[in-house]
Amino acid sequence: MRKFLAVVKREYLQRVRAKMFIVSTILLPVVMSLFGVVPALILNIESGRPLRVAVVDETGRMYAPLLAAFEEEESEEPAQSSSPDPQAGRAAQRGTTAMGGMAFEFSEVKADGRTPEQVKADLDRQLLEKQIDGYLVLPPTFIATGQAEFFNNNPSDMISKGNLQSTLNRAVREQRLVDANVDPEKRKALFKGVELQAVKIGAAGEERDSGERFALVFAVGFIMYLAILMYGQVILGAVIEEKETRIAEILFSSVRPFTLMMGKLVGVSLVALTQLVIWGSAFAFFALYGINMLASQGLEASIPNIPFSHYIYFGLFFLLGYFIYATIYALVGSMVTTAQEGGQLAMPIILILVVSFYMFLPVSRSPDSTFSFWVSILPFSAPVAMLVRIVTQTPPFWQIALSLLIGFGSVLLIMWFAARIYRVGMLMYGKRASIPEAWRWVRQA
């Protein structure tokens, strides 16, 4: 046991003290947040100046509804609002549309006795002189036909066109309802229909709060996936380290191979845990900060309503999932002589991982089926599948216990195999083991 702790301590301290660890711990969140922030920044740059659109309203009654529709969209998306002062401009309105990022500045153009051709010629000139970015012509038949034209000098700007179209859509529908003498109350009721639709998607035939639970299962699965992707290779490297540096023989004259392997696995895993905790706390800090920000804007974010026991299951199955795959990396490491070889041999692991991850789809559809039972008992798919079952229709406790037992039992078994292969492999210098050979070594050692 003391030797085991010595191995764990060495693995842990050597890695946590390494510059790579410190750099990656700081850099990853920075890179991640850059991925989040940079696209938003880029969109902001482009939407810095709203698109100036002149509106030629030949129907005579569409301009007001258009502005109203635009305003409404803006108020529905308060978080995305990029213009705090909706009253800026003369007779114009500004704001973002539902598609995000693109603001418009509308201005109405009255004919004032000019022929439509004259008005158009005038606007063409303004467009060329860049006084406006485009103009919208709503012909007298617009309400009936829905046909309108948008003239601009950048027809490839699909986003603006799309946004404009959806705003117009809203406006014209509104106006048609007014024309059909639908009273305001009824109109509101009809618009409420849009909100109803949103709820229906979220529910998808299940109780409302299981959506949050699914999100948590998904998050656990994702973190597991991330941890394995990042640390699987590290474990592989740690197992190979003594082969490459030829220390293995000295170690084996002092410590049992199994103790050594377990020490490495646990040591590296503690490093992973340290990194996850650092990131987790940073994330929690910003999340709390973000929740406060939202709360100050009158939005409430709540912690999902989940029984305490589920959190324990989340923890246990996360550990199970992580260790099951981590031990496979250790097994691969015991068979190969260099990290490059190991990298190739480790490829299928990712595949198994991804396939197991997607098992959550059939399992969530019928959590009580025989298929779901087996999937949640077999070690490779158990972590995600069992969690899905727990949050949907919690299976009997014995099934959960069995799944954990088989899972952690497999971890020990795989490590035992890995230790045997490692020991014999070390004695047969410089040779990568084929699978039948590895099997022979296991029996021979």
Place this chain on the structure above:
Amino acid sequence: MSANEITVKLDRVRKSFGDFTAVKDLSLTVRAGRVFGLLGPNGAGKTTTIRMIVNITAPDSGSIELFGRKINFELQNRIGYLPEERGLYRRMKVVDQLRFFAELKNVRGKVIESKIDEWLERVKLPEWKHKRSMDLSKGMQQKIQFITAVLHDPELLILDEPFSGLDPINVELLKEIVLDLKRSGKTIIFSTHQMEVAEKICDDICLLNRSEKVLEGSLREVKRSFGRNAVAVRCEGGDGVLDDPVLVSKVVRHADEAQALLAQGANAQTLLRRLIDSGATIGKFEMIEPSLNDIFITKVTEHA
């Protein structure tokens, strides 16, 4: 510890890898407080034998006893092993590695810190204590590896080719340390194919060839059994005499001296007379024991 106490005892030990038998029914005893030379050409089974003694690999049949007990993992703590295949953690500081290896032998605490300083002083590397091993030269690394084998004060020390690749000054330094350890009562198994070194420090030897023991005993007995059939000669003139196959089976010439192995049936007196008759001026004429190297070559070629 009495001189007759047995530290290691192998009884008809056999180990095969697939079709290849690495060690064939080997029996040997290593007595406490002596330097035991495990000798033999490359591939003779020396390393496999050692690995079984330190319990890295188990024999297919036969038994191994250490300190009078059947081999087990606990006993590993009482052995210090410097394998031929050896390395250090490249990025780890010297002091950290030494501490780690000691911890793996269940030695820890303050004792180890002073031991580390003491040993670094002894191999003349105290200023490298806080350097990473990748910054050390190969010879320095080898001395650090040597410390890992002795730091926990083992009763049995197993050294597999400990001096290979070292310069003469460091070979001398380590050799002195090994002899010091012997004087303090440690048992040492010394494996090498460099006979000159073995000859200088071993009390007992066991010669392995092709997985089998071909010779065993104290160095003195072994040499005596080969008889005094060699002569060291320093003379001017009379060269042709040493090349006469009737008298001399083999001659090795050094700068100013020649060593002649007498042919079967020839005797030293005849050789001396012939040299005088040929008009040579003789500076030295001495009967010598055959070198371990000669014995080694004779035995190995005769066994083949």
